[in-house]
Amino acid sequence: MTDPMPPAPDSTVAAPPRLELRGITKRYPGVLANEGIDLRVAPGEIHALLGENGAGKSTLVKIIYGVVKADAGEMLWQGAPLGSHTPAQARHLGIGMVFQHFNLFDTLTVAENIALCIEGGGDLKALAGRIAEVSGRYGLPIDPLRHVHGLSVGERQRVEIVRCLLQDPKLLIMDEPTSVLTPLEVEKLFETLRRLAGEGCSILYISHKLDEIRALCQSATVLRGGRVSADCDPREETPKSLAEMMIGRELPVCRHREPPEDGAERLALDGLSLAAEDPFGTDLRDIRLTVRAGEIVGIAGVAGNGQNALLAALSGERRAPPGQVRLGGRPAGHLGPRARRARGLAFVPEERLGRGAVPGMTLADNALLTGYQKGMVRHGLVRFERTRAYAQEVVDAFKVVCGGIGAEARSLSGGNLQKFILGREILLEPALLILAYPTWGVDVGAAAQIRQAVIDLRDRGAGILVVSEELEELFEISDRIAVIGKGRLSPAKRTRDTGVEEVGRWMAGMFAPALDEGPKHVA
Amino acid sequence: MSPEVETLVAILVATLRAGTPLVFAALGELVTEKSGVLNLGIEGMMLIGAVAGFIATVLTGCPFAGVVFAMLAGTLVSLLFGFLTLTLLTNQVATGLALTIFGIGLSAFVGLGYIGTPIQGLQPLAVPFLGEIPVLGPLLFRHDPLVYLSLALLAAVAWFLARTRAGLVLRAVGESHEAAHAIGYPVIAIRYLAVMFGGAMSGLAGAYLSLVYTPQWTENMTAGRGWIALALVVFATWRPARVLLGAYLFGGITIVGLHIQAAGFEASSHLLAMLPYLATILVLVLISRDATRIRLNAPAALGKPFHPDA
Numbered sequence: 069m070t071d072p073m074p075p076a077p078d079s080t081v082a083a084p085p086r087l088e089l090r091g092i093t094k095r096y097p098g099v100l101a102n103e104g105i106d107l108r109v110a111p112g113e114i115h116a117l118l119g120e121n122g123a124g125k126s127t128l129v130k131i132i133y134g135v136v137k138a139d140a141g142e143m144l145w146q147g148a149p150l151g152s153h154t155p156a157q158a159r160h161l162g163i164g165m166v167f168q169h170f171n172l173f174d175t176l177t178v179a180e181n182i183a184l185c186i187e188g189g190g191d192l193k194a195l196a197g198r199i200a201e202v203s204g205r206y207g208l209p210i211d212p213l214r215h216v217h218g219l220s221v222g223e224r225q226r227v228e229i230v231r232c233l234l235q236d237p238k239l240l241i242m243d244e245p246t247s248v249l250t251p252l253e254v255e256k257l258f259e260t261l262r263r264l265a266g267e268g269c270s271i272l273y274i275s276h277k278l279d280e281i282r283a284l285c286q287s288a289t290v291l292r293g294g295r296v297s298a299d300c301d302p303r304e305e306t307p308k309s310l311a312e313m314m315i316g317r318e319l320p321v322c323r324h325r326e327p328p329e330d331g332a333e334r335l336a337l338d339g340l341s342l343a344a345e346d347p348f349g350t351d352l353r354d355i356r357l358t359v360r361a362g363e364i365v366g367i368a369g370v371a372g373n374g375q376n377a378l379l380a381a382l383s384g385e386r387r388a389p390p391g392q393v394r395l396g397g398r399p400a401g402h403l404g405p406r407a408r409r410a411r412g413l414a415f416v417p418e419e420r421l422g423r424g425a426v427p428g429m430t431l432a433d434n435a436l437l438t439g440y441q442k443g444m445v446r447h448g449l450v451r452f453e454r455t456r457a458y459a460q461e462v463v464d465a466f467k468v469v470c471g472g473i474g475a476e477a478r479s480l481s482g483g484n485l486q487k488f489i490l491g492r493e494i495l496l497e498p499a500l501l502i503l504a505y506p507t508w509g510v511d512v513g514a515a516a517q518i519r520q521a522v523i524d525l526r527d528r529g530a531g532i533l534v535v536s537e538e539l540e541e542l543f544e545i546s547d548r549i550a551v552i553g554k555g556r557l558s559p560a561k562r563t564r565d566t567g568v569e570e571v572g573r574w575m576a577g578m579f580a581p582a583l584d585e586g587p588k589h590v591a
Numbered sequence: 592m593s594p595e596v597e598t599l600v601a602i603l604v605a606t607l608r609a610g611t612p613l614v615f616a617a618l619g620e621l622v623t624e625k626s627g628v629l630n631l632g633i634e635g636m637m638l639i640g641a642v643a644g645f646i647a648t649v650l651t652g653c654p655f656a657g658v659v660f661a662m663l664a665g666t667l668v669s670l671l672f673g674f675l676t677l678t679l680l681t682n683q684v685a686t687g688l689a690l691t692i693f694g695i696g697l698s699a700f701v702g703l704g705y706i707g708t709p710i711q712g713l714q715p716l717a718v719p720f721l722g723e724i725p726v727l728g729p730l731l732f733r734h735d736p737l738v739y740l741s742l743a744l745l746a747a748v749a750w751f752l753a754r755t756r757a758g759l760v761l762r763a764v765g766e767s768h769e770a771a772h773a774i775g776y777p778v779i780a781i782r783y784l785a786v787m788f789g790g791a792m793s794g795l796a797g798a799y800l801s802l803v804y805t806p807q808w809t810e811n812m813t814a815g816r817g818w819i820a821l822a823l824v825v826f827a828t829w830r831p832a833r834v835l836l837g838a839y840l841f842g843g844i845t846i847v848g849l850h851i852q853a854a855g856f857e858a859s860s861h862l863l864a865m866l867p868y869l870a871t872i873l874v875l876v877l878i879s880r881d882a883t884r885i886r887l888n889a890p891a892a893l894g895k896p897f898h899p900d901a
Contacts, residue, residue, distance in 0.1 A: 135773055154775055155773060155774060157775075159774075167773065171769070171773045172770065173762075173763050173770060175766055175888070176762070184763050184774060184776075
């Protein structure tokens with residue numbers, strides 16, 4: 069352990085670490101999630117837990133918080149050993165946790181949500197006062213009386229943080245807190261965290277975003293494949309060296325080339341407006357966008373700003389007036405998914421199991437679901453040899469790790485299943501490919517492979533639309549970028565003419581919606 | 592008092608009595624569903640409560656003992672349902688249906704020797720002076736104690752859910768069991784309690800039928816009221832006040848149908864028997880069309896099994 073002691077007020081004496089883990093091991097059927105993990109967090113320190121998806125970060129913090137029990141190893145809190153504990157006991161000790169998937173109740177108010185976590189929180193009026201006081205002190209404005217379903221994702225996170233702060237935490241665990249925030253919100257969050265650390269609260273910060281960790285944290289524990297692969301001071305590392313610790317090799321780089329200037333129109337949205345189906349959803353308002361052959365258009369935005377309605381309107385799961393959606397220059401808003409696919413549309417949805425693939429069906433059968441156009445069905449009968457050949461082609465071309473094409477879709481890891489679904493669509497050589505969150509939950513290596521496959525498809529002349537929250541990814545692969553916010557779409561700007569700052573401002577809602585996107589690119 | 596007013600008062604009094612078992616059963620199911628558990632076995636639990644209460648009354652001669660025994664019996668079968676669905680994680684819909692079929696069979700079997708046995712049922716209270724007031728007296732002060740209990744319980748449940756911390760926890764568990772578990776609430780234990788409350792209330796509803804409303808034991812005497820109670824909860828969008836409205840609507844139309852027959856109008860008795868079911872569902876469907884309200888009140892985790900380690 070070479071953790072440098074942080075400049076915290078109470079760390080001059082050799083105080084015991086606030087939290088110490090020794091040899092924590094957790095096994096799930098078929099997976100060793102954590103193996104012999106050692107970790108120390110000093111008082112007032114911001115300590116990073118770094119690792120790819122599936123490296124065991126989430127399991128480890130669940131063990132610390134008492135949601136999951138470890139199979140072996142021990143945990144020390146301020147030098148004293150902890151037996152098995154529940155989340156309630158953890159909170160009592162002063163461990164607060166902000167979950168990646170918020171533990172909030174949509175139909176309850178902010179105050180009610182917080183009352184659920186606080187002992188003696190029965191008096192909602194008094195509690196509302198305390199909430200207002202704490203949220204004011206740490207620059208986290210929220211209205212205690214609002215219902216959670218009406219809050220933005222950033223506001224929901226504030227509720228989670230305030231909920232923790234009201235319990236005077238000594239250790240705050242933040243699980244991937246910035247994955248849902250705009251760049252501006254990230255800055256504000258970091259200010260709050262630094263102030264908290266300055267007051268002596270330790271912070272365990274979980275992330276796979278290297279820049280953030282280098283900007284915020286004083287020490288880091290890197291996990292790879294369930295084990296600690298390194299302990300380091302991230303301020304002294306480069307993103308490259310951190311990435312190598314994290315994935316064990318160098319980050320792959322995508323190949324790129326300039327898109328042709330004026331391709332044929334593949335997709336046009338002409339004033340698309342659609343009321344949300346879900347009463348807590350976002351309505352689409354007057355969306356205008358064109359995707360041409362040979363270009364990748366990225367749509368950035370914080371989740372919950374109308375992406376779901378937009379994707380449903382694009383795939384054909386929801387119908388619109390015919391003229392509002394055009395495919396290949398012809399009205400298609402009234403067509404269902406199958407008719408749109410017949411026009412050359414391919415679609416990779418966000419949920420892999422359930423919408424992208426049927427969990428209990430084999431890969432070959434899943435290939436048939438969208439590949440039926442490729443001569444796999446004759447006179448209403450399935451031609452199994454063709455189906456199997458196609459599935460095998462996908463598996464080979466995209467290096468899908470699986471137990472053969474007879475394996476059930478659910479048996480694949482997230483990254484491999486995504487490669488399979490994407491490969492199934494790409495090998496159909498669609499004229500237009502729509503991707504929702506293509507590398508969500510996919511490890512770095514597979515993500516690079518997926519991005520390269522998408523770029524190759526573009527180079528063969530397809531139009532591609534990518535909806536994602538990962539700004540870095542969108543900047544890497546997109547030729548043009550637009551932002552969706554509160555159901556409106558910004559103009560699509562050439563990637564090289566804009567930057568993270570401008571897109572970040574747009575994500576915070578500061579843009580004039582695209583009024584009329586003519587044949588020329590908006591520059 | 593003119594005969595018209597007298598008839599009207601009689602109809603209103605009878606309406607309260609006809610609606611009361613539905614209020615009990617629906618209140619119990621409302622609490623159960625608010626915790627995220629869907630128990631389709633109300634009909635079965637009501638029958639078991641009805642027969643248990645009846646037998647206990649025959650044996651002890653005291654209808655109050657019958658009421659208590661009916662609630663115990665209802666709680667016991669609901670515990671069986673809880674063990675199957677919450678501990679063994681069986682499918683709630685299938686288990687609830689099985690519970691209904693089980694309850695119909697068991698109650699018929701146990702009650703075989705008691706068909707036609709006369710009992711002294713629960714008597715209306717006779718409040719001195721107040722009960723003598725014309726119109727208001729019979730309407731408000733001459734009911735059996737269970738009618739008042741049903742109203743008190745309704746108010747208590749409404750207050751519990753909306754105002755107390757325990758009610759907040761119950762709603763939270765029904766909204767998202769993962770989140771409730773993650774912040775440290777004992778999801779399974781809370782659901783057991785809610786299921787048991789539902790069982791006790793169904794037992795009480797059954798006892799009302801066999802000890803007050805009829806009072807006698809006949810096979811399958813609930814005649815689908817358990818299902819109506821279930822429908823009431825959903826169509827009332829999980830709000831106690833609307834459950835009361837629906838229950839009395841059902842009771843009222845049942846009674847009006849009887850009076851129409853008694854007055855000698857030519858109408859098919861089958862059609863009249865159908866009317867309360869049809870009208871209740873129709874009215875409740877019409878008043879609960881607001882999707883946002885449904886989302887706000889419906890327990891989001893309803894019917895979903897919960898396993899803490901998954």
